[in-house]
Amino acid sequence: MSSQTPSQTVGPFFSHALTPSGDGHAPIAGRQLADERTPGTLIRIEGRVLDGAGHPVTDALVEIWQARHDGAYPEGSDAFRGFGRASTDAGGRFWFQTVKPGALPENGAPHVNAAVFARGMLNHAFTRIYFSDEQAENSRDPILTSVDPTRRKSLVASLRDLVGPPVYEFEICLQGAHETVFFDV
C-alpha cells in the first residue's frame, strides 16, 4: 500500500504549460471540444469564476469531461475527446464550445463534469454543469434532487435566449452566500 500524493495549488503561472497559445507548445486540450462536424448539438458554455468577495478570479483553470451526444463517454479512438480546458480571462470569464451531452438512463440527467483549479485553492473542486432546458430530466436526477433545493440552481447552466447556437451560462462561486455546490467524490 502507498499513500496518496498530496494535492498542491495550481498557482498563477500554469498557462504556458496547460493553456498555451501560440508559443510553439501545442495544447493537449482547449476551449473548443467540437465543431460543426461533431455529431450532436453544438453549444457554448460561458461563465465566470468569482471569489468570496464577488470579484472575478482571473487566474483560474476550468477543466470539463463529458459524454458524447449519445450519452456514452468517449473512448480513446473517438474524434470527440470529451475533455476541455480553459483559463479565465481578466474578467474571470471562461467559455467552451462543445456538443450537448446525452445521458444514458443509468447516468441521470445530461451534465458536464467540471474541475476548478486556482491559485488559493490547495485542492481542485469538482462540480457538475446541468442544463436549464432539461427540466424533466433534472427533476428525476438523483444527484440534483439530493442537493439542498436552495443551492441546486448553482449546478444548472441557464440557456440564454438568443438566436443562433445555444449558449448556456454557468457561474462558479468559490465561496460566499452563492457558493457553488462542490462534490465530495
Add this chain to the structure above:
Amino acid sequence: MTSKRILGPRDWSSHPRQAHPDYKSTLLRSQRKPLVPLPQSLSELTGPVFGHFAVTSEDADLTRNAVRDGEAIGERIIVAGRLVDEAGRAIPNALIEVWQANAAGRYVHSQDQHEAPLDPNFLGAGRALTDSAGRYRFTTIRPGAYPWRNHPNAWRPAHIHFSVFGTAFIQRLVTQMYFPGDPLLALDPIFNATADAAARQRLVAGYSTELTEPEWALGFEFDIVLRGPRATPLES
C-alpha cells in the same frame, strides 16, 4: 450499473485542508460549505485518454524543447519516477504535465513580475506519458526559488508543478515537487498546508545516484500515488 471499479476516497489526512490562513490567497477562494457527497458513476470513473498524439519524445526534455539559439542555462537535472495507485499498481499511458520557473526563478508568464532574467532557450513546460511500468522521466533545469507577496520577504522553495491524469476523472491530481534539503520548505505556507509531516515528505523528491548521469546531470526520484480502488474486506 458499471463495470468500472469504485475508487477509494480522497485521503484528507494527506491532502491539505482547503482553508489555510497562512496562505493568504485561500481566504477568499477556499470553499466554506461542506462538500456534497456524490456516488461514483461513469461520470467520475471514466476520464480522457491521451494517446501518443498528445506527446512527442522532445516534450519531456525541457532543456531542448524550447531552444532558439543556444542552450538552456542552469543546473541540468533528471526528474523521474513511477505513477502508481494506492495499491501500488502502475498506471501506464498516463499524461503527466510539468511547469516551472527557470534557473533564475522566473516563469515565462506575463504576470510574473520578478526581476530575474528570462532564458530565451527555456520555456519551463513539458509533458510525458508513463510507460507500461508507470514510469516517467523528464530532463530539465533545476528551478530557482522566487519571491511572492504572501508575507514580508516570502520566497517559494524551488519546485516543479505536476499535473497528472489517472484513468478516472476523479483521480486528477495537481501538485508540486520540491527538492531535498531546501531551507525554505519549513517556511512555505503552501508546502505546510499539508498538516501531516509524512505526507509533506511525499512532495519532496529524493536524490538518486541511479538516475544521476555521470558528467551530465543530477537525478531526482519523485513517485506519484493516485487514489486507488476502494479497500475491500479480505477475500480468501
